[in-house]
Amino acid sequence: MRSPLVLTLIAGALLAAAPAHANGPSERLAALTAAEANLAAQRSKSTTAALKQQLVGPLQTVGTLQSLTGAPDAAMVTFDEIAALQATAANSAPGNSAAIAWTTGRDAVGVIVEQARNRQVVILNEAQHVPAQRAFAMRLARELRKVGFTHLAVEALGDNPLAKGYLTPASGMYVAEPTFANFLRDAQQQNWHLIAYEFKFDGLGLGADDNVSAREQGQVDNLVKRVLAREPKARIFIYASANHVRERIAAGDTWMAGYLRERTGIDPLTIDQATMISHGGGSGEHPLYQQLLAKNGGSGPFVLTRVGNPEVFGKYRGEVDMQVVHPPYPLVSSTGRPQWMTSLxxxxxxxxxxxxxxxxxxxxxxxxxxxxxxxxxxxxxxxxxxxxxxxxxxxxxxxxxxxxxx
Known part of the structure; x- marks a missing residue:
């Protein structure tokens, strides 16, 4: 059974923001203003714990629009509030803190490429309101291209994202966010084959869990039809959100990576980068995050290894192959922007x-x-x-x- 937060994020991210995502900047800003007003009105009515749960939908809309209008820090605060309301914040599945002592921090891109050399599919997730993770994906894609990966499959793209020869907000749900678009533009320059694999619901009218399962299996169907059926040996870098990276097969709780492995027999290299990130000290930060930072021997994103094998902490432990830890990215005094914009x-x-x-x-x-x-x-x-x-x-x-x- 999937958690309420997971279902809210899926439904909210793909549906609540849909009217605004494909419009121009003025429309997106107007949509944000209207969503903020609606949230404020809902807050005034939310006087009990039960009523506060009704804030999750409006918060989802505001957070998504904040991420699309140049306010990622505000989006982080908004999504942390959602997690707190749903009691699924970072304290869930803390993992084995004792194991940290035996790990070593290594450069994330280097370790991933090393592990990917003999793999056909790499799947990297993201938190959809954290643009630094898209910059990391861009950097990783450059290196994967050098070792023979050819197809970049991206969640929530429209079927023909380059219909006009360039990216527009109508190219996909999150393409209006500039870092996402810059990632895809960079991929074009690296001669990646861009693959849209999103599943279209088309009014199935299923229950929440069945909707999720239909989407996960539909995504795999599209990956098979659009890539693997035509080029069985094609090497694919799949960029997805949050839980789609999970490989575990379980009744009522199987995600895209799991269905892909089951359907094709391909063992993907699955990587979580959504969990271990700075929340500016906010409630959404994982309780092990600060301990993990102490293991970093460099200044950029890193993975933890033990006797050469990647370690994973938090809810994805046992469900993905490795985990990227992002260090905090402080504001650079000369620009007022986060450090990742230059370092990554x-x-x-x-x-x-x-x-x-x-x-x-x-x-x-x-x-x-x-x-x-x-x-x-x-x-x-x-x-x-x-x-x-x-x-x-x-x-x-x-x-x-x-x-x-x-």
């Missing part, structure tokens, strides 16, 4: 012209390729607030231009 993504900073700063309220400022079509997904987005100096924009080096929406 390698992006350049661009100062926002003062003429674009909002004089009242807030404004969504975007950085775009110079001369890009108006509906192409931006290179970066910042939600600027009146009275506060906005941070720099961060993007790959190139000719750029700014735009602003209210």
């Amino acid at each position: 993504a390698g992006w350049k900073s661009y100062s926002i012209p003062s003429a674009l700063w909002p004089s009242s309220g807030r404004r969504l400022i975007e950085l775009r390729r110079k001369g890009a079509p108006p509906d192409e997904v931006a290179l970066d987005a910042v939600l600027a607030v009146a009275g506060q100096k906005p941070p720099s924009m961060m993007a790959p080096a190139g000719d750029v231009e700014f735009s602003a929406s209210e």
Whole structure:
């Protein structure tokens, strides 16, 4: 039986934000404002613990829209509140803390590539409101491409994400988030074959658990039809969210990775990067996270190994092959943006012209390729607030231009 939070995240992420995700920046900002107003109204009515559970849906909508409008830190706080309401925060499945003493921290990309050399499929998950994880996926994809992986399969893409020859918000549920789009653009430059494998419900009308099972099996059906049936030896990097990476087969609780293994006989290399991340000291942080950080011998994402074998802590222990631990990414004083934008993504900073700063309220400022079509997904987005100096924009080096929406 899947947890209420899992079901909420699946339904909410794919349905609640759907009306806004494919629209332009003005519409997304308006949708966020409306969602915040709805959440505030619901809060005023939530006077008991039972009523507070009804906040989960509105919170999901707000958090998703925050992540799509240049406010990932706010999205983290919102999703942590959801976890607290559902009592599924980081204290669940803490894992064996004693085992940490016997582990060694090693560079995550290096270990994954080492383990992937003799695998046909690699599956990496993400927390969908944490853009740093998309930058890590971008960096990993470059290295997997070098060792023979050819197909990049991405969750929640539209069937023809490059219909216009470039990425638009209509290309997929999360493509409007700039780091996601930059990851896919980088993959294009590396000559990956981009595969959309999302399952379309088409009004099945099933119960919640059956809906999840239908989606997981439908995703595998699409991976088989669109890749493996045509190229049985194709090497695939699958990028999915949260639980889809789990390999365990169990009645009523089997996910995409498990169905893929069962259906094809392929043993995928499964990697969790959604669990061990900084929450700024918030309640969503895993209780072992700080202990794991002490094992890091470098400055970037790492995996823990014991006698050369990867270790996993938390709820995915025994269900995935390895786990990436992300260090905290503090703000860089010169840009006001998180460190990962330079350390992981390698992006350049661009100062926002003062003429674009909002004089009242807030404004969504975007950085775009110079001369890009108006509906192409931006290179970066910042939600600027009146009275506060906005941070720099961060993007790959190139000719750029700014735009602003209210």
